[in-house]
Amino acid sequence: MRIALRIALAASAALLTLGAAQAQEKVVKIGTEGAYPPFNNLTADGKLEGFDIDIAKALCDEMKVKCEFVAQDWDGIIPALQAGKFDAIVASMSITPERKEKVDFTDKYYNTPPGIIAPKDSDIKGVTKEDLAGKTIGVQASTTHFNYSTKTYTDSTIKPYPTAQEYQLDLENGRLDAANDDVVVLQQFLDSPEGACCKLIGTIKPVEEIHGPGAGIAVRKGDNDLREKLNAAIKAIRANGKYKEINDKYFKFDVYGGES
Structure with a gap:
C-alpha cells in the first residue's frame, strides 16, 4: 500500500513539475525601446506604455501566453534579440531587406508615412x-x-x-x-x-x-513557430475588433494602412 502511495505521490510530483515547465514555456519576452511615443514609452515610474505595448499584450492574450517586457536601447535591440535577451521585438521596427538578413519578421501590424x-x-x-x-x-x-x-x-x-x-x-x-x-x-x-x-x-x-512595407514584429532567424503564431494573432485582433479598440485609443485614423 505504501509502495503504491509512493508511486502515486511520485507521479503527482512529476505532473506538477511538467505543468510548471509548460507554464514557463508559455512566457514570451518582448523587447521594445521605450523611447518612441506614442508607440512605446517608458514612464517616470518605470512602466512601459503605448500602441506597441498594447498591441503586444493583445497578441499575447490571443496566443494565450504571458508577456514579459524588456526595455532595450534601439541601437542594440537586434543584437539583444539574437543573444536571447527576449523572444520578439515589438518596437515599430520597419520591415527592410537589410534587417531581414538578421531577423525574421511577421506581417506588418501598422504602416504610417x-x-x-x-x-x-x-x-x-x-x-x-x-x-x-x-x-x-x-x-x-x-x-x-x-x-x-x-x-x-x-x-x-x-x-x-x-x-x-x-x-x-x-x-x-x-x-x-x-x-x-x-x-x-x-x-x-x-x-x-x-x-x-x-x-x-x-x-x-x-x-x-x-522604408519597407510597414512595421513588423522581429523574431530570431528560424523561429517560424512564434512568427506564425504572431501572424495568426495579428489577423485575429484585426478581425475581432481588438486592434481597432487599441488603434482608436491613440489615433484618429487606421494606422494599419492599406491591406497587404
Missing part, C-alpha cells in the same frame, strides 16, 4: 531634396528615416540622434532646421507644449526599398 517638421518661422516649403538643401535635419539613428535622409537629402547636413526626444529638444531650442520621422511621432510632438515651436511641412511618400 514619414514626414518633415520645422520651426514655425522656417522658409522650408516642401519635403524634396531641393526644399531641404543647405538645412540641418535631425533624425533618429539606425532607422529607415535616417537611411532615407542620408540617401535623399545629400545637399543637407543629416544629424543622427539616439532617440526621438533628443532631436525634438534640439529642434525646440533652435539647433536644427528640420526633423524627419514617422508622421504620427512628429504630430504627437507638435501637439505637445514643447512642439508649439514647430509645424508639419508635409509627408513623404514611402520608398519600399528603404
